[in-house]
Amino acid sequence: MPATRVFRERAFQLLTSDKFWRGAVAVVVFILIWEVASRTDISRVPAPSAVVVTFNDLMRDPSYWFSWYLSVRRVFSGFIAAMLLGIPLGLAMAVSRTFYGISFPVFEVLRPIPPLAWVPAAIIFWPTQELSIMFVTFLGAFYTVVINVIGGAQTIDVRYFQAARSMGSSGWDIFRRIILPATIPSIVVGATVGIGIAWAVVVAAEMISGGGSAGSMGGAKGGGLGFFIWNSYVGGSYTQILVGMISIGIAGYISSALLRKMGEMVTPWLRDQ
């Protein structure tokens, strides 16, 4: 069984690596400090052990997982929309000086508006609450993606263009074989940062927009992990608040790790240098 052997070797490597143990020690120390802090009278933080118990209970609660599902769906719809619109827009702005001149001022005025400031407007302008939240999430990732694409495409070494043109390349061929691949690393960076912002934004948007019926799954409006936290706060369940927070941390970590992995796949030339 070569597959299991490979797995065993990998696991052995991981368990014997400094990197793994440093991380493990850091997590353990963090939880210890937390546990100690929760036993003093200074704060009202629930103990990690209590949080673990709640976490365990919630794992068997479908409505908790439904909150996950709602938030993940919003983040990824908003994020994918941001990539689909942001990458072409950024490339167009980098390639065409005319288009850049037209669009950049508008872009730069809209960019400083925090996505959360859009929440009321989004709720009014979009037909459903779901679309409003997705829109706000989209904004969170969009600006980062665009800025990174522009930055990446504008800083391509001029010698690549000179070499390409000398060898008879022009127009579409230069775009496809020089500009696009040269920008991919920046796109990956923009995506990784962007999805983190999308998570930050979705949680706040869910808290603000509330959730008509978070507990019930059928035709749920609102909901999501952000609402889950808010609802736990309103209901006075402090351990649930922390479970919600940790859930978002885990979700964000997995999303970034996923994107990094995909990024490595599309930039094979940056691997093992």
Added chain:
Amino acid sequence: MTLAPMPQPVGGEGHAALERAGTGSSAELEVLKVSKSYGTAKFAKTVIRDCSFTIDEGKLTVMIGPSGCGKSTLIRLLAGFERPTSGAITMRGKPVTEPGRDRLVLFQESALFPWMTTYDNIMFGPRARAESGSEPRSRAQFLLDKVGLGAFRRKYPTQLSGGMQRRAELARAMINEPSVMILDEPFRGLDAMTKKLMQEYYANLYEETRRTTFFVTTDIDEAIFLADKILVMTNAPAKVRSVVDVTLPRPRRLEDLIESDDANVIKMHVLSLLHEEAMKSFAHGSKAAADFLDAYSKRIRNPS
């Protein structure tokens, strides 16, 4: 404060012969009274002024000059990336107006596309011109083997050593069958050993193909080893100060160069020209450079 006395050019009568223009070869690229300035008309910075020279067909012409004298600007003009402010550059009689595959440039540092494997880099030109079929592919494979990178065809540039990158770039240029190869300090930044190897490699390559070459360098030994003709440049604004023919026999080997009296005479001559140019930029002159030159001229006159 007096300037160090210029050592007399060595070689006596031979000196005049060194400077005569090459005969019997036709110009492939011709630079005629070219000037290039940057900035506005009012605050123009002239980098090249009234520069004329020819790059002869089948010859290896080396340009040497102080760093920052405008050599790289000249290359951009020759390649057609930029246009001269005045004067004309012609390729076989036709004015150079844009980049073309007949004049390919090897830049100072690797300009291989990092996102393409060695093979894809070499195939860039044929694919850009939509040349299909097996012919370009077999040519790419032939060139890969020729530059000794057959085993590295699937590697990315960052996985290659500095010398390998240079060779891959040579192959990427050669597949386009350029009439003129333009090399802008191509071996700068390589370690001393690799640099020597690359110089020998390039000399062999040139001797094999006799492709017209324009080679820019600041390294005088490299210049003499490779050149049929050396253009010594003035300090900025650049123009040709002097043309020195190098008639050392080919094929050349680096060891021969060290022992050759002719090579040393040429080196002394070019050094003194370069030294004069360097003196102009350092108003008070460089004592160390003057001493070095003095010592070198004594060595040549009284070989031990």
